[in-house]
Amino acid sequence: MHGSHSHPGAHPSHAHDHAHGLPNSGRLLGIAFALTGTFMIVEFVGGVLSNSLALLADAGHMLTDTAALALAWAATRIAARPADTKRSFGYQRLRVLAAFVNGCALLFIVAWIAFEAVQRLANPVPVDAETMLWIGGIGLAINLIVFALLSRGDSHDMNVAAATLHVLGDLLGSIAAITAAIVIMIFGWLPIDPLLSLVVGALIVRSAIALVRRSAHILMEGSPDWLDVGELRSTLENKVPAIRDVHHVHAWLVGPHETLLTMHARVAVGADHSAVLRDTKAVLASRYGITHATIQIEIEACADENAHAERCA
Numbered sequence: 001m002h003g004s005h006s007h008p009g010a011h012p013s014h015a016h017d018h019a020h021g022l023p024n025s026g027r028l029l030g031i032a033f034a035l036t037g038t039f040m041i042v043e044f045v046g047g048v049l050s051n052s053l054a055l056l057a058d059a060g061h062m063l064t065d066t067a068a069l070a071l072a073w074a075a076t077r078i079a080a081r082p083a084d085t086k087r088s089f090g091y092q093r094l095r096v097l098a099a100f101v102n103g104c105a106l107l108f109i110v111a112w113i114a115f116e117a118v119q120r121l122a123n124p125v126p127v128d129a130e131t132m133l134w135i136g137g138i139g140l141a142i143n144l145i146v147f148a149l150l151s152r153g154d155s156h157d158m159n160v161a162a163a164t165l166h167v168l169g170d171l172l173g174s175i176a177a178i179t180a181a182i183v184i185m186i187f188g189w190l191p192i193d194p195l196l197s198l199v200v201g202a203l204i205v206r207s208a209i210a211l212v213r214r215s216a217h218i219l220m221e222g223s224p225d226w227l228d229v230g231e232l233r234s235t236l237e238n239k240v241p242a243i244r245d246v247h248h249v250h251a252w253l254v255g256p257h258e259t260l261l262t263m264h265a266r267v268a269v270g271a272d273h274s275a276v277l278r279d280t281k282a283v284l285a286s287r288y289g290i291t292h293a294t295i296q297i298e299i300e301a302c303a304d305e306n307a308h309a310e311r312c313a
Contacts, residue, residue, distance in 0.1 A: 026073060029163060032146045033069035036167075039142045040066050046135035050128035053116055054180040055135055057197035058173035060109045061204050062139070065146075067102040068166040074098075092255025096218045103212035106204055113201040117194035124190035129181045132193075136177035143171045166207065173200045221252040224259050227288065235287065240279045242271035247302065251290070261293045264302060273297050 040062040047055030083090040150164045176196040183192040223229065233246040245266040252260055261284065267276050277295055284290040 028149050029073040032149050033073050037066045043139055050131035052127050052132040053197040054177045054193045057113045057200040058177045061170050061173040061200050064207055065166040065170050069163050072163045089254045096215050099211055100215035103208045106208035110201045110204045117198045120194040127193050129184040133181035140174035176200050218253045223251045227251055239283045242267045242276050259290050261290050264296045266298045
């Protein structure tokens with residue numbers, strides 16, 4: 001087997017993190033995480049004291065933001081840790097596993113919010129609208145501060161971009177809590193609280209399902225969604241003249257963006273194997289952003305023909 005190994009890469013359109021931006025981004029993410037996490041606790045306590053389900057729902061949404069910020073903050077440090085003998089690919093999978101667990105926990109939170117909302121729609125419960133308004137207003141201010149902080153981060157850092165999207169979603173949750181408080185203070189219409197809590201819950205569901213689906217796909221060694229294996233095979237067969245056939249192509253993600261690939265390439269008799277490896281890696285890197293590939297060169301029939309059902313010429 002002829003292979004070439006370098007640091008895991010990613011498709012150009014999916015990962016443009018720059019090492020020089022990590023220290024600044026890490027510091028901003030750390031501050032944003034501390035602010036969001038602290039207010040999440042305050043909002044939860046306020047929701048219990050004011051008996052507001054909308055505040056509790058928004059606290060649940062802020063939990064998604066806190067988790068996202070924590071993962072992004074940790075990623076700037078975990079990604080920098082070198083691989084060792086026990087973890088030859090490093091520690092990227094740790095944050096994927098954490099994302100999966102967080103996503104599952106968030107789905108349970110949404111189920112609880114929905115159950116409580118239905119109960120309160122059937123039997124309205126008095127709410128301390130003034131406390132709810134104050135805490136909702138402070139929450140909105142905190143979210144605006146966090147958004148401003150993250151906007152100063154590296155625009156190419158995927159962790160910062162993802163965290164910013166979470167914070168934007170939470171701004172809607174704070175606005176919902178404030179709206180519910182004002183409606184109750186003016187009109188005394190209590191159903192607005194559980195109704196808006198369902199809206200916030202819907203925001204959590206969308207984020208949580210996307211988080212669980214994405215992390216589960218990576219943990220299951222799924223192929224990158226942007227990669228068309230058939231197109232990759234035909235491209236290599238056309239771009240590298242010595243290659244007669246590409247088969248047994250397997251691509252998977254180590255972390256959110258790090259793509260690894262293994263493949264077999266049948267080449268013409270007398271072909272320069274070193275040149276084939278060099279040219280193949282050049283195409284994989286330039287067209288697909290894959291810089292960690294293991295390539296098996298074959299001259300005759302596929303050595304694994306009897307072990308696999310895939311096409312082998």
